[in-house]
Amino acid sequence: MISLTRKKGDLLAVALAIILVLAMLIALFAYAGSGDNVVTIKYDGLVVHKMNLARDEVYTMKKEDYPLLQGDLTVVIENGKVRVDEQTSRYNYCELIGETSNKGTAIVCAPNHVIISIEGFDENATDWPPRGQKK
Amino acid sequence: MKTRVLVHLALFLALAVVVNYLESFIPLPFVGVKLGLANALGILVLYYYGAKYYAGFGVLRVLLSAVLWTGFGSAFLISLAGMILSSCFSLIVKSSKCCSIYGISIIGAIFHGIGQVIMVAILYSTIYLFSYVLVLTISGLVTGFIIAGLCVLLIKRLPIKTISYKEN
Numbered sequence: 001m002i003s004l005t006r007k008k009g010d011l012l013a014v015a016l017a018i019i020l021v022l023a024m025l026i027a028l029f030a031y032a033g034s035g036d037n038v039v040t041i042k043y044d045g046l047v048v049h050k051m052n053l054a055r056d057e058v059y060t061m062k063k064e065d066y067p068l069l070q071g072d073l074t075v076v077i078e079n080g081k082v083r084v085d086e087q088t089s090r091y092n093y094c095e096l097i098g099e100t101s102n103k104g105t106a107i108v109c110a111p112n113h114v115i116i117s118i119e120g121f122d123e124n125a126t127d128w129p130p131r132g133q134k135k
Numbered sequence: 136m137k138t139r140v141l142v143h144l145a146l147f148l149a150l151a152v153v154v155n156y157l158e159s160f161i162p163l164p165f166v167g168v169k170l171g172l173a174n175a176l177g178i179l180v181l182y183y184y185g186a187k188y189y190a191g192f193g194v195l196r197v198l199l200s201a202v203l204w205t206g207f208g209s210a211f212l213i214s215l216a217g218m219i220l221s222s223c224f225s226l227i228v229k230s231s232k233c234c235s236i237y238g239i240s241i242i243g244a245i246f247h248g249i250g251q252v253i254m255v256a257i258l259y260s261t262i263y264l265f266s267y268v269l270v271l272t273i274s275g276l277v278t279g280f281i282i283a284g285l286c287v288l289l290i291k292r293l294p295i296k297t298i299s300y301k302e303n
Contacts, residue, residue, distance in 0.1 A: 001295075002182050002229065002236050004287050009233030010241070014276065017245045021272045028265050045259050105266045108255065110209075115259045 039082050041075060042115045044068055051077055053101065053118060061114070068113040075116055082116060084109060143298065144180065144188060151176035151196045156204055168274040171244055171282055174221075178240055178286045183298045186226050193218045213254045220250030236286055241279030248275050 039051040041059070043066050051057050057077045063069045074085040083099035084107055100107065106117040155173035173196065181189035197218050201211040225243040228234045234242075248271025256265065 002239065003234075004236055004290060006237050007233065007235045009231070010235055010238030013228050013231075013234050013238045013242050014245075017242055018272065021245070021249070021268055024265060025269060042259060102266070108259075108267070110255070113259075 038119050039075070039077060040117050040119050042117070044113045049075075051075070051082075053077060053080060053082065066113075070112055073109065073112055073114060082107070082118065084114075084116065140184065140188075144184065144192065147176050147180055148192060148195055148199065151192075152199050152203065155196070155200055168271065169278070171247070171278050172285075174240070174243060174247070175282045175285050175289070177222075178236065178243070178282065179289060181225070181229065181239070182236065182286070182290060183295060186229065190222050190226065193222045209258050212258065213251050216254035217247040217251035220253070221247035235283075237280060237283040240283035240286065241276055244275035244279030244282065245272050246275075248272065 037053040039053050040047055041049040041051070041061075043061065048061070048066075049059055051059060055077065056079070058074060059076075060072055060074045061069060062072055076083050076085055078099075081099040081101040100118065102118065106115055108115050151173040154176065158169055158172055161170070177189060177193055177196070180192045194215070197211065197214045200214065201207050205211055205214070221243045224246040225239050228239050228242045249268055252265060252268050252271065
């Protein structure tokens with residue numbers, strides 16, 4: 001029978017879960033490295049564009065090129081932070097996430113099948129050509 | 136399975152699916168964060184009918200939601216992963232007998248979020264959204280506690296003897 005009143009074991013179980021989560025995050029940030037400045041845009045699991053976080057840039061993904069988008073989606077890098085400007089998905093999820101400059105973080109636009117992450121430094125891949133376009 | 140149990144579980148399942156659907160219309164400040172009211176029905180099934188029915192209930196709820204609303208795309212896989220991980224850890228905590236309904240609910244809520252993030256990471260081939268686990272963990276602590284409190288209120292008004300059948 002499950003007890004309906006709180007036990008000491010509850011705190012222990014929750015503490016263990018939090019330790020597990022923190023360990024995962026520490027491992028992630030350690031993996032991400034220290035020189036991260038590349039913003040990677042993935043569409044449906046494929047990398048379509050890379051941008052330098054240190055350089056202001058606006059990149060627009062057109063629905064005609066990327067059919068799984070709910071509408072045109074714009075990724076903006078401004079003052080060392082990346083954000084998404086879009087008005088097309090339900091609740092505008094991607095905009096709600098706000099802007100980020102932290103390594104190892106990601107902006108997930110699940111309704112649009114787009115993930116924008118800040119990953120490891122790769123000088124040769126900062127201007128990755130979008131799918132179907134020449135560099 | 137007795138007909139009475141079958142009817143009760145079907146009612147719980149129908150309620151859970153409808154509550155889950157209605158909940159999707161409540162916008163919350165963080166993406167992917169939900170109160171998880173449908174999980175309260177799962178916790179009630181665990182309390183009244185035991186582990187076997189709880190595991191089946193969770194999977195059936197995800198399947199039925201997919202049939203009725205979301206389809207069998209990425210949303211289904213994400214829900215299923217969250218449900219499976221959540222159910223596994225809830226049952227581990229329950230079998231340890233060291234936790235109350237609060238611990239079971241909170242652990243379930245936390246690992247539901249972790250399961251969903253793992254599946255999204257697999258589907259979209261990125262590990263970087265694991266940073267979002269922190270938001271889901273904090274929200275899981277809060278929502279898991281609220282859901283457990285809600286279940287305690289409901290169980291006190293609907294004691295186990297009124298359900299009249301429990302296998303374990």
